[in-house]
Amino acid sequence: MLRPYRLERELDRAIAQWLDWLPRWDPATARRRLSPCVACPDWAAELGFEEVPHGALHALVTSLDAVITEHVRRSVALQPFLSDEAIDGLRDSLRREAVSWVSRQHEHIARALDAFVEPKVQHMAALLFADLGAGF
Template sequence: MERSLETQVSQAVDAWLRWLPRWEPATHRGRVAPCRRCFGSPVLSAAGLGADVPHGVQHGLSTRIKTIIDHAVAEYTALNLPMLQAELEQQASRNRARSYRPAEGLDPEYEGMPLDPDPVPGSPFLFTISGLAEAADADVPDLPPLSPDAKAALRQEVGLADDYANMIGREVCTILLHHRLRIQAAIGQYVEPQIEAMLQELTRSLDAPFDPRPEPDP
């Protein structure tokens, strides 16, 4: 039996809560560009994850919720939008023909994240994962072109799919409001102490940057 939207959202939050104790602050250089999936997301606002919550924590939840919305839109498209469904099936077949697909099969915490770090000026990469993926994609033939009438019909169906996605997204946000308390409790238990520890360590480093004395035993 198909799970209700409420059940799917609850299970997604449960899965995120099971993962959260394993989260640790990133120690590498931060990225310059904001995440298009998380920046300004109404899903994260509904969940109570504001800008003060680290992006890695946000991304793990927003990706799980996006999967629910995508699945609902895929079902709607298969039942009601034949032209868009045919186009998606052709694109899926083309994707399967690629010899290198590094962005597939990732855990939710990494799905949609950039494949490569930001380049360092003066230190070019010998190769990049995204560059290898683009080279593999270039070997796959393009999809056949559409007629002007077919393009117009496809745009109309894409608009209907977008409207449905927005409707499901609003429903999901309403459901997430009921999970805010346990989401915020988990942030307080697992995330905030680690951030506070980092700030304390930074304060000690700034107060005595050249102090040769060892740290006292706790």
């Protein structure tokens, strides 16, 4: 089994990289999805980020998932005879640890969302309302 501090260090790095990227997030460049994202709603509920726009949240979720997947891969490499149930249990355990780790930084993340995401969402809403008002 891998040492927990390694997971925490990698989660810290993933969160820090996401926070560094967040000011560059631009909702205008978001791609339209034909099908809903299967990963983000569960993560959003667990992290308490249900109101965060999908594009901004998705970047964090994919980073966290990548850290978890890498730790599972390393564990399987160290213990190649793990059962599927053991691997699923490990993945669930690592996800709970990731949620807990992000939750500890929730206030810091919320401040960054308020500073960098919310103004962009408000601006887009204002533009939409202006366009709607011009049409009447």
